[in-house]
Amino acid sequence: MPELPEVETVVRDLRPVLVNRRIVAISVGPQLLRRPWQPEWEAKLLGDRVTAIRRRAKWIIVDLESARRLLVHLGMTGQLTVTSAGCPVLAHTHVIFDLDGRAEQLRFRDVRRFGSVELIGDETALQAFLAERVGPEPESLDPQGFALAICRSERPVKAILLDQHVAAGVGNIYADEALYHAGVHPQRRGRTLTGEEVERLRLAIATVIRQAIDNRGSTIRDYIGGSGLRGQFQNQFYVYGRTDQACRRCGSPISSVRVGGRASHFCPLCQPVHPRRKQRQRKVPSTTRADLCSDLSQGSTRF
DNA sequence: CCGACGTCCTGCTAGC
DNA sequence: TGCTAGCAGGACGTCG
Numbered sequence: 001m002p003e004l005p006e007v008e009t010v011v012r013d014l015r016p017v018l019v020n021r022r023i024v025a026i027s028v029g030p031q032l033l034r035r036p037w038q039p040e041w042e043a044k045l046l047g048d049r050v051t052a053i054r055r056r057a058k059w060i061i062v063d064l065e066s067a068r069r070l071l072v073h074l075g076m077t078g079q080l081t082v083t084s085a086g087c088p089v090l091a092h093t094h095v096i097f098d099l100d101g102r103a104e105q106l107r108f109r110d111v112r113r114f115g116s117v118e119l120i121g122d123e124t125a126l127q128a129f130l131a132e133r134v135g136p137e138p139e140s141l142d143p144q145g146f147a148l149a150i151c152r153s154e155r156p157v158k159a160i161l162l163d164q165h166v167a168a169g170v171g172n173i174y175a176d177e178a179l180y181h182a183g184v185h186p187q188r189r190g191r192t193l194t195g196e197e198v199e200r201l202r203l204a205i206a207t208v209i210r211q212a213i214d215n216r217g218s219t220i221r222d223y224i225g226g227s228g229l230r231g232q233f234q235n236q237f238y239v240y241g242r243t244d245q246a247c248r249r250c251g252s253p254i255s256s257v258r259v260g261g262r263a264s265h266f267c268p269l270c271q272p273v274h275p276r277r278k279q280r281q282r283k284v285p286s287t288t289r290a291d292l293c294s295d296l297s298q299g300s301t302r303f
Numbered sequence: 304c305c306g307a308c309g310t311c312c313t314g315c316t317a318g319c
Numbered sequence: 320t321g322c323t324a325g326c327a328g329g330a331c332g333t334c335g
Contacts, residue, residue, distance in 0.1 A: 075328085112312045114329060114330075155305085263326085
């Protein structure tokens with residue numbers, strides 16, 4: 001399941017083999033993707049040349065010479081690869097772009113079809129599209145803004161982390177891992193976190209994401225990079241998918257619960273529901289609470 | 304406005 | 320052995 005690190009890996013893999021290539025033919029399968037392919041896109045794309053490829057949150061942006069942008073989301077099981085045209089086309093391959101020069105194709109494959117491939121008119125339209133869907137990147141979270149998003153919310157902190165407006169690109173795996181390293185239980189309500197915990201969480205998110213990128217992301221089932229390679233970060237999970245296995249720090253068995261409809265993995269000892277000194281949670285106006293949260297102290301994460 | 308929950312989709316697996 | 324129910328979850332719509 002591609003989250004930010006996996007998408008970043010795909011983009012890095014594709015950059016050397018996709019930039020400067022021209023689209024010379026397109027074929028689209030009959031099955032509908034989340035955002036259905038519009039027939040008029042084909043004529044617009046033919047002959048266009050890729051000038052750059054980049055990432056924003058979990059979205060892949062392919063910049064074209066025409067100023068149009070090809071926008072790709074991998075959903076759960078999406079794969080975007082540059083493949084030799086001679087390679088057999090695997091089942092669930094929905095879009096194939098023939099590239100000029102060497103006989104290669106950019107292929108979009110997605111078993112569960114939660115992903116999408118679409119054409120956006122220009123950079124302005126792209127930015128408008130993204131602005132209403134994603135907030136700041138995890139590596140550049142503003143401490144104040146992040147603290148406010150957490151401390152003003154009544155939701156479980158795990159659900160807040162999955163909100164793309166709060167920390168764009170974080171998904172179920174890295175939310176669980178970050179909460180573990182910050183020592184925060186996934187079911188804690190946002191407004192019950194101390195300023196120190198919020199800051200630990202912010203740092204943990206950035207660190208987990210960075211380490212996952214360094215390891216080419218995590219391959220659980222379907223994920224592969226742009227060159228077909230698997231990720232390696234799954235070997236370094238502390239909690240995700242480790243239910244009943246021993247916590248790497250304290251040895252107690254990892255638990256799992258459902259939070260906001262998603263499986264959440266945590267260590268009951270390292271991430272207590274009620275942290276050591278269970279401080280009184282008085283109902284206070286949100287502005288006052290926000291002031292408390294903005295009083296941040298530097299906390300250490302557990303790496 | 305906010306939060307909770309249902310929906311989409313397919314393949315794999317646990318359990319009877 | 321064969322069948323089925325349940326699970327995986329990112330984004331988005333709907334409902335209270």
